[in-house]
Amino acid sequence: MSYLKIENFNKSFGNTQVLKGIDIDLNQGEVVSIIGSSGSGKTTLLRCINFLETPSDGKMTLDGQVLYDSKIEVKDNEKVLREKRLNFGLVFQSFNLFPQYNVLQNITIAPLLLLKDDVKNYKKQLKEQAKTDASLTRAEIKKKILEFKENGKKSINEEAVSLLKKIDLSEKINAYPCELSGGQCQRVAIARALALKPKILCFDEPTSALDPELTGEVLKVIRSLKEDNRTMIIVTHEMGFAKNVSDKIIFMADGVVEEQGTPKEVMENPKSEKLIHFLSNVSEKDGE
């Protein structure tokens, strides 16, 4: 059974239907690239998967758990929605780092906020326990909570430091986003998404806002994630990269999956008219 299963995703904005019945299957550890010309609905699909948009119709299952089903008419409250979102990480085209925080803070801010929730739950749990267990004094509880908090903070910081090492930016730990190049910003954004340990990491044209000479360093990081067997969905215009890194390529046009298959099938043996046209346009551009 597939890890992520998307069935019949539809999305309309007003009268324009952007997604027209998208089906996607993804196995754990697989990398899928979504290609297609602009306006084909790639980004909207990614936003629906990340709960930034609500599909008008469709169903999404992750690891056997139904995350979204348009047939079930329950509006998730914010807490449930947040938990669902945390299954996925999203790296934006325009990075969207928080400019007022330095690199380390950008990576740790979200885990630290989640730690606060954990501390609250732990406190509740200890208080319950104290009702039956007389040895658990107030001072004891306070000490335990403090310890829990300190340990949490420590591991979050350690995780961030090791992520920075992975993206090769250890020396920029205290730099602010405005002091970094676009490629460095995007690598930090990847680390920020990874810090929350998402089950699936999504990329929305991660190199489109970068100067050509900076795309390489970002693609290198993504490639290294593939070696770690991360499940990833990548919307990209980098055909060569998509071919290299993906297990599967999906070609979208006008809101439908026009063609999909292994990189070899899609890139070297395109069947549909639109894909042939798209690929020839792209290679023409590359030839310039």
Next chain:
Amino acid sequence: MDFITITLKLLQGFLTTCEIFALTLVSALPLGLLIAFGSMSKFKPLKIFVRCIVWIIRGTPLMLQVIIIYYVPGLLFHLPLLPRFIAVLVAFSINYACYFSEIYRSGIEAIPKGQYEAGKVLGMTKTQIFFKIIILQVIKNIIPPMSNEIITLVKDTSLARVIMVAEILKYAEDFTAYGLIWPLFYTGIFYLLFVGILTLVFGWLEKKLSYYKV
């Protein structure tokens, strides 16, 4: 009357000026944020209501508003008159909150949507997104227009005398009864010094927040 006596007298009035200034600021800054939220509300009736209030307040002179707050409750509903100083504070706070609200709104709307979305996909709550990510960027954005408005407030305090709240200008004017005109001009120095200090404070704040660029 010698220079020292007059200076002391004017200082007394200046104290009232400072009081009006400080108390208005303290109440109008948070109230303005509330009004800003109202004017950006997705609930249409609230949004229209708040924007109407802002229109009325910005569309009429502050002097008239001070007079209305002081006299109208008594005239229409036979309520006892508010203490003069309180009436001034109420009118000033509402007036400045409306101006501040538009500055807040411009600052909040200038934040790219991506900042909210980044917060969302990182599992933050709406409150966390606002207070941890948005607000500091808003503050940086609005310092220049805010300082403008706050400096205007320093000088608007002179409108308090319309209901006989004696601030520095009123004190100075009273000296004209003794044939002394120069204290009136002398008050300019007080205003200049006050605004000078404020300018330094805002400059410092702007510098303090210049450690990052967007």
